Amino acid sequence: MENRTTQIIGENTFDAIVVGSGISGGWAAKELCEKGLKTLVLERGRNVEHVKDYTTALKHPWDFEHHLTNTIKDKKNNPIQSLAYDEATKHFFVKDSQHPYIQEKPFNWIRGYQVGGRSLTWGRQTYRLSDLDFEANAKEGIGVDWPIRYKDIEPWYDYVEKFVGISGKSEGLPHLPDGNFLPPIEMNCVEEYFAKKTLENFEDIRVINGRVANLTKGLNGRGPC
Amino acid sequence: MGSLVDNIIPATADSPSALQANVHEFVIKMVTDCADVKTQNKFIEGLKDLQEYTHARFSMPFERCSVTQQQSVLKYFQKKDEPFPGVIGKAQNVFFGKSFFTTLKEYTTIGYFTSEIGATKAVRYEYIPGKYEACRPYISGEKSWATT
Numbered sequence: 001m002e003n004r005t006t007q008i009i010g011e012n013t014f015d016a017i018v019v020g021s022g023i024s025g026g027w028a029a030k031e032l033c034e035k036g037l038k039t040l041v042l043e044r045g046r047n048v049e050h051v052k053d054y055t056t057a058l059k060h061p062w063d064f065e066h067h068l069t070n071t072i073k074d075k076k077n078n079p080i081q082s083l084a085y086d087e088a089t090k091h092f093f094v095k096d097s098q099h100p101y102i103q104e105k106p107f108n109w110i111r112g113y114q115v116g117g118r119s120l121t122w123g124r125q126t127y128r129l130s131d132l133d134f135e136a137n138a139k140e141g142i143g144v145d146w147p148i149r150y151k152d153i154e155p156w157y158d159y160v161e162k163f164v165g166i167s168g169k170s171e172g173l174p175h176l177p178d179g180n181f182l183p184p185i186e187m188n189c190v191e192e193y194f195a196k197k198t199l200e201n202f203e204d205i206r207v208i209n210g211r212v213a214n215l216t217k218g219l220n221g222r223g224p225c
Numbered sequence: 226m227g228s229l230v231d232n233i234i235p236a237t238a239d240s241p242s243a244l245q246a247n248v249h250e251f252v253i254k255m256v257t258d259c260a261d262v263k264t265q266n267k268f269i270e271g272l273k274d275l276q277e278y279t280h281a282r283f284s285m286p287f288e289r290c291s292v293t294q295q296q297s298v299l300k301y302f303q304k305k306d307e308p309f310p311g312v313i314g315k316a317q318n319v320f321f322g323k324s325f326f327t328t329l330k331e332y333t334t335i336g337y338f339t340s341e342i343g344a345t346k347a348v349r350y351e352y353i354p355g356k357y358e359a360c361r362p363y364i365s366g367e368k369s370w371a372t373t
Contacts, residue, residue, distance in 0.1 A: 060341065060352070067251070067339040071258040186359035 022117025045113030168211030240347035251336035263322025271325020
């Protein structure tokens with residue numbers, strides 16, 4: 001009896017427990033596991049198996065009843081989430097009726113409860129914060145000052161970007177720090193012209209390539225998009 | 226509805242018409258499920274107006290008119306239903322619903338170019354796009370790309 005109890009306790013004892021499997025929890029779990037810690041991940045939502053559960057990924061627009069447009073009824077039932085989904089992605093978002101919340105000021109709280117959380121529906125745009133962001137609220141006397149500054153988080157940006165793969169272009173802008181970029185997704189000629197004319201006419205406005213988690217060349221065994 | 230959508234997107238030498246792509250069914254579905262109530266009402270009223278107007282001018286229903294007659298009817302409604310330009314037009318659509326002709330043309334074009342026939346025959350559709358090319362020279366007569 002005692003042996004069995006000890007065994008059960010052993011099986012249910014972890015070095016680390018991660019609550020939530022979204023982009024933060026998922027990464028934390030990856031780090032902990034790679035460091036050899038016995039890790040438990042708790043996720044409230046359903047399991048999503050990579051590739052197999054991407055049920056709409058290979059469909060054509062004409063395979064959807066309204067060719068991807070949300071219906072009026074759907075928008076009424078899910079006034080917040082429907083701002084972010086369409087017929088192809090709806091199954092990765094919560095139902096507003098099941099997850100109500102109080103909006104003291106307007107706030108669109110887009111949520112997805114499944115393994116991977118919102119990393120499945122994230123738009124891939126990836127920008128570093130700078131000290132302009134870390135100090136903004138303190139300068140205006142709002143809330144509590146961030147306990148960190150850009151220099152504290154910079155090596156972690158480097159670390160994560162090297163794994164994820166972010167395409168973009170270094171610009172040397174202090175308020176939008178450069179990262180470890182893969183080659184940028186090129187601008188088309190209209191965008192290029194717009195960027196050039198903007199630079200000529202406005203001293204403080206820049207049009208730059210998006211910084212995005214789309215692989216422009218292979219990385220860590222994953223092929224380019 | 227078939228003759229309406231076919232006047233907006235008729236067949237060409239190498240692309241079938243909106244009716245052949247079943248766009249008339251799509252328009253009805255969209256008006257029923259996706260349009261707001263004001264736009265729905267304007268659409269139904271617009272259909273009635275169209276038949277009354279056609280009857281007054283040609284003494285027969287729209288679907289039995291010649292293409293030239295149908296075109297002249299639609300041109301009348303296009304002009305009549307044209308929203309004001311710019312912001313006022315947008316406000317007009319929000320407060321009063323979109324006009325009959327705007328809805329007809331909008332859902333016909335959306336339905337056609339997202340249909341299998343429209344996307345693959347009238348424009349070019351790449352099921353799984355391979356490589357992103359920012360710019361390439363345009364060859365005269367080359368078809369445009371399906372956007373989705």
